[in-house]
Amino acid sequence: MFCALVVLLDGFATSPELFGVISLSLIPSAGMARGDSPNFPDFVRNGWALRAPRSHRSLSLSPAVFVVLWGPPRALGVLQWLPAAQPQTQEVGWSCLGNVGAAAGMFLVPIPGKPALDLQEDEGYSESPDLEFEYADTDKWTAELSELYSYTEGPEFLLNRKCFEEDFRIHSTFGECSSEAExxxxxxxxIFLLLEVGTFNALVELLNMEIDNSAACSSAVRKPAISLADSTDLRVLLNIMYLIVETVRQEAEGDKPEWKSMRQTFRAELGAPLYNNEPFSVMLFGMVTKFCSGHAPHFPMKKVLLLLWKTVLCTLGGFEELQSMKAEKREVLGLPPLPEDSIQVIRSMRAASPPASASDLIEQQQKRGRREHKALIKQDNLDAFNERDPYKADDSREEEEENDDDNSLEGETFPLERDEVMPPPTQHPPSDRITCPKGLPWAPKVREKDIEMFLESSRSKFIGYTLGSDTNTVVGLPRPIHESIRTLKLHKYTSIAEVQVHMEEEYLRSPLSGGEEEVEQVPAEILYQGLLPSLPQYMIALLKILLAAAPTSKAKTDSINILADVLPEEMPTTVLQSMKLGVDVNRHKEIIVKAISAVLLLLLKHFKLNHIYQFEYMAQHLVFANCIPLILKFFNQNIMSYITAKNSISVLDYPYCVVHELPELTAESLEAGDNNQFCWRNLFSCINLLRILNKLTKWKHSRTMMLVVFKSAPILKRALKVKQAMMQLYVLKLLKVQTKYLGRQWRKSNMKTMSAIYQKVRHRLNDDWAYGNDLDARPWDFQAEECALRASIERFNARRYDRAHGNPDFVPVDNCLQSVLGQRVELPEEFQVNYDLWLEREVFSRPISWEELLQ
Structure with missing residues (x-):
C-alpha cells in the first residue's frame, strides 16, 4: 500500500476540520490512468483534490499550496523532503520528520486503488509482535511443575526436607543434586518407585480424611483471614499427588519398559470409580464446590484445580489422542474419514506478518520497478498468467480492492494486513514458495440440512411444491440446479453427533424392538456418570472461581477468596516484599484461569465425542451460569498487555530455586521479569476460552444473539491484535457467526475483517453468513429451540441413567407364582406393631366371598 503525505503550506493548515481526518480519499484528474503509480511531477501537474469522508467538504488545493511525498506509510520516519522553493526535479537528501502526527498541516492520504490505512491502526499494529507460540496440551514439564508452587512457599522447601520426608522424596532428594537435569x-x-509401592492410594485416603476434617473447616470459617498456615497438610498431599500425576502422565526418553505398563495401569485406576465408588476427578470437583459454598475456605484452590486438570488430561487424553479417537469412532460408525487433521492445519497456519521496515520497503520498491499498465488482457492470457504465478491464491489482492470506497472510509483497527509491497515471485527462495498457501486451508463442508433447505427453496421456486426431506428427486429442476446439488453432496459431511442424535431418536421411537443399548464404559462415560448428579453445581463453582481470578474483576465483599494458598501469615513490610507478593498474586490468578479453561475445554470435547447430549447438557448449564458474558468480560481488557505480562520470577521457580543459590532480588529485577516475548499460560488460556465460546455458540442461534446483545464484536476485534494464527482463527469464527446480525453498515465498514474470515475460516457451502437474509434464524424460534434441546437432553439422561424413575410400563414383571410367594418380604416396624389392628380392619371386618374369589 502506498500513501501520500500532504503538507499544507498556507492558510489551509489552520483549518480545524482537517486535523481530525487521517484517512482521506485522493481523487486523480482525468489525465491520470487508474492504477498507475504517479511520480511527483505528474502528481502536482494533474491537479489532485483532497476529499474528506462523510461530512467534510471537498476542497481543491492548487500545487502552489502543498507538497506531496509519495511512498509507503512505514517510511514516514525517513521521507524524501522536497522544499517548495526548490525545483521539482532536484535531487535532495533524506530528512527525518520525527512525530508526523504532531506536525501541523500534515496528512496521510491513501492513493486510490490501494487499501486505506488508519494511522492509529498502523501505530498500534507495529507494536504487536509475531508470537512464536505452539499450542499443546500443556506447557513444558518444568514450567508445569514450577506453577504448582507459589513464591510464598519457597522457604518451605527446606522445611519439607526436615519435616515431610514424603514430600522430600518426591522432589528427588534435591539436596544431593547439583543441576536441574539431575x-x-x-x-x-x-515417583515411579512410590507408585510401585502403592503410595497414591494411601494419599487419596489421607486426602479424603482432610476433606472430611470438620474441625479444620469450622476453624477456617471462623478465621477472619486465611493464610498459608491453614492449609499446610492439604498442600503437602496435593503437591505429592500432582507431581505423581504430571510425571507419570507423559513418556520420556530413557523410561524403563516396566514404567509403560505402570503408566497404563495408573491411568485406568485413576479413571475408574475406585474411590468412594466414583472417579478421583469427582472427588476433586467436590472439593471445588465445598470451597465455593464457603464450608472450606482454607482449601488451596490453585493446587486442587491444577490436580483436577492433570487428572482429567491423564484419564481422558489430550487433543492429539482425542483426534485419533474421533477417527476411530467415525470408522466404527461407517462414516468417511475426516477431510483433514485440524491440529496439523492450525499448526501450519501463519499469523499475518506486520509490514516491513521503511528501508526494506524502499529496497523492494526499487527492485520491483514500475509495472507496465495493461488496460485489457485476454482471458486465455490471464489464465496462463495465473497458472505460472505461485502466489495467485494468496497475494494477488491489489486489483481486487481497487477504487473501493468502503476501504477508504472504514478506518477500522484490524491487524491482519499483508505486506503492502510484495517483491516479484522470482525474489522468493524455494522454501518460501512451499510455505505459501495456494488455496484455502480447510476443505468445505455441507450438512444434510443445508442440502434439504437448498432443494426446498429450489423446488418451491421452479415447481411450486416441496418434497420434505427427499434429497434425491431432482425431477423438474433446471440443469444448473443438478450441478449445484452434485457439488453440495460431494462436500457433504456427516458428523458423529448427527448419527448419535438419529440413534437416540430411534431408541425413543421404539424402546421395545430397539433392544437394550450397549454403553461402552470408556473413561469419559464413567466420568459423566459420576458428574451427572451435581454437574450444574460443578459448573457454577468453576465459573465463580474464574470470575474471581479474571483480571477485569473488581474486588467485592461477597466474592470468594482464592488467595488462601498464596498469602503469607505476616503481610510484607518492605517495598520489595510487596512487589514480590504482587507478582505472586497475579501469577496465582493466571494459573487458576489456565487450569479452569483447560478443564472446561477438555470436558466439552470429550463429552461431545462420547455422546452429543452429554456435551449439550454441560454446555447448557455453562450458558445458564452466564459463561458467555463472563468470557466476553475477560476479553474486555488490553489483551496484548495480558498476553505479554511478565508475572514470574525465574530464579524462584522450581527446580531452579532448590539447586542454585538465590541471588539478591531487587525492585529492578522484579520489574524486568523474564525475557520471553509472551506469557505461555496467558496465551494458552485465551485460546482455550475462545474455543469454549465457539463450542457454546456453534449452530445455536439464541446463543449467537447473546454475543450480539453483549456487543462482542468490538471486544473480539481488539483480540485480533494478537499475532498468533490459532487465536486469530477462533476470533474470526466468533465474528463470522454473528455478522448476519450486525447489520449492513457494520459489514460495509469492516470489509477487511470479512476478507480475513473468508481467507482463514472453513467455508460452509450455501451459507450466506456475510448477508442478512438468513432463513433459519427467526428470533421467535430461539426460545423454542433451547426448550426442545433441553427436553431432548432430559429424555436422554432419564433413559440411560435414571433407572429408578423409568417408565413403569416397560419394567419387567415376575409372573411365576412360586417365586413370588417364595420371596421374603421385609415388613415395616410400624406395620408389625399394629398387625392385629390391620387384621381386624382389613380382613375380619370385610366380608369376602371365597367361592367367587376361587372361581
Missing amino acids: VQAWMRYN
Missing part, C-alpha cells in the same frame, strides 16, 4: 531425572525415578 533433579528431574531422580525425581522421575523416585
Whole structure:
C-alpha cells in the first residue's frame, strides 16, 4: 500500500476540520490512468483534490499550496523532503520528520486503488509482535511443575526436607543434586518407585480424611483471614499427588519398559470409580464446590484445580489422542474419514506478518520497478498468467480492492494486513514458495440440512411444491440446479453427533424392538456418570472461581477468596516484599484461569465425542451460569498487555530455586521479569476460552444473539491484535457467526475483517453468513429451540441413567407364582406393631366371598 503525505503550506493548515481526518480519499484528474503509480511531477501537474469522508467538504488545493511525498506509510520516519522553493526535479537528501502526527498541516492520504490505512491502526499494529507460540496440551514439564508452587512457599522447601520426608522424596532428594537435569531425572525415578509401592492410594485416603476434617473447616470459617498456615497438610498431599500425576502422565526418553505398563495401569485406576465408588476427578470437583459454598475456605484452590486438570488430561487424553479417537469412532460408525487433521492445519497456519521496515520497503520498491499498465488482457492470457504465478491464491489482492470506497472510509483497527509491497515471485527462495498457501486451508463442508433447505427453496421456486426431506428427486429442476446439488453432496459431511442424535431418536421411537443399548464404559462415560448428579453445581463453582481470578474483576465483599494458598501469615513490610507478593498474586490468578479453561475445554470435547447430549447438557448449564458474558468480560481488557505480562520470577521457580543459590532480588529485577516475548499460560488460556465460546455458540442461534446483545464484536476485534494464527482463527469464527446480525453498515465498514474470515475460516457451502437474509434464524424460534434441546437432553439422561424413575410400563414383571410367594418380604416396624389392628380392619371386618374369589 502506498500513501501520500500532504503538507499544507498556507492558510489551509489552520483549518480545524482537517486535523481530525487521517484517512482521506485522493481523487486523480482525468489525465491520470487508474492504477498507475504517479511520480511527483505528474502528481502536482494533474491537479489532485483532497476529499474528506462523510461530512467534510471537498476542497481543491492548487500545487502552489502543498507538497506531496509519495511512498509507503512505514517510511514516514525517513521521507524524501522536497522544499517548495526548490525545483521539482532536484535531487535532495533524506530528512527525518520525527512525530508526523504532531506536525501541523500534515496528512496521510491513501492513493486510490490501494487499501486505506488508519494511522492509529498502523501505530498500534507495529507494536504487536509475531508470537512464536505452539499450542499443546500443556506447557513444558518444568514450567508445569514450577506453577504448582507459589513464591510464598519457597522457604518451605527446606522445611519439607526436615519435616515431610514424603514430600522430600518426591522432589528427588534435591539436596544431593547439583543441576536441574539431575533433579528431574531422580525425581522421575523416585515417583515411579512410590507408585510401585502403592503410595497414591494411601494419599487419596489421607486426602479424603482432610476433606472430611470438620474441625479444620469450622476453624477456617471462623478465621477472619486465611493464610498459608491453614492449609499446610492439604498442600503437602496435593503437591505429592500432582507431581505423581504430571510425571507419570507423559513418556520420556530413557523410561524403563516396566514404567509403560505402570503408566497404563495408573491411568485406568485413576479413571475408574475406585474411590468412594466414583472417579478421583469427582472427588476433586467436590472439593471445588465445598470451597465455593464457603464450608472450606482454607482449601488451596490453585493446587486442587491444577490436580483436577492433570487428572482429567491423564484419564481422558489430550487433543492429539482425542483426534485419533474421533477417527476411530467415525470408522466404527461407517462414516468417511475426516477431510483433514485440524491440529496439523492450525499448526501450519501463519499469523499475518506486520509490514516491513521503511528501508526494506524502499529496497523492494526499487527492485520491483514500475509495472507496465495493461488496460485489457485476454482471458486465455490471464489464465496462463495465473497458472505460472505461485502466489495467485494468496497475494494477488491489489486489483481486487481497487477504487473501493468502503476501504477508504472504514478506518477500522484490524491487524491482519499483508505486506503492502510484495517483491516479484522470482525474489522468493524455494522454501518460501512451499510455505505459501495456494488455496484455502480447510476443505468445505455441507450438512444434510443445508442440502434439504437448498432443494426446498429450489423446488418451491421452479415447481411450486416441496418434497420434505427427499434429497434425491431432482425431477423438474433446471440443469444448473443438478450441478449445484452434485457439488453440495460431494462436500457433504456427516458428523458423529448427527448419527448419535438419529440413534437416540430411534431408541425413543421404539424402546421395545430397539433392544437394550450397549454403553461402552470408556473413561469419559464413567466420568459423566459420576458428574451427572451435581454437574450444574460443578459448573457454577468453576465459573465463580474464574470470575474471581479474571483480571477485569473488581474486588467485592461477597466474592470468594482464592488467595488462601498464596498469602503469607505476616503481610510484607518492605517495598520489595510487596512487589514480590504482587507478582505472586497475579501469577496465582493466571494459573487458576489456565487450569479452569483447560478443564472446561477438555470436558466439552470429550463429552461431545462420547455422546452429543452429554456435551449439550454441560454446555447448557455453562450458558445458564452466564459463561458467555463472563468470557466476553475477560476479553474486555488490553489483551496484548495480558498476553505479554511478565508475572514470574525465574530464579524462584522450581527446580531452579532448590539447586542454585538465590541471588539478591531487587525492585529492578522484579520489574524486568523474564525475557520471553509472551506469557505461555496467558496465551494458552485465551485460546482455550475462545474455543469454549465457539463450542457454546456453534449452530445455536439464541446463543449467537447473546454475543450480539453483549456487543462482542468490538471486544473480539481488539483480540485480533494478537499475532498468533490459532487465536486469530477462533476470533474470526466468533465474528463470522454473528455478522448476519450486525447489520449492513457494520459489514460495509469492516470489509477487511470479512476478507480475513473468508481467507482463514472453513467455508460452509450455501451459507450466506456475510448477508442478512438468513432463513433459519427467526428470533421467535430461539426460545423454542433451547426448550426442545433441553427436553431432548432430559429424555436422554432419564433413559440411560435414571433407572429408578423409568417408565413403569416397560419394567419387567415376575409372573411365576412360586417365586413370588417364595420371596421374603421385609415388613415395616410400624406395620408389625399394629398387625392385629390391620387384621381386624382389613380382613375380619370385610366380608369376602371365597367361592367367587376361587372361581
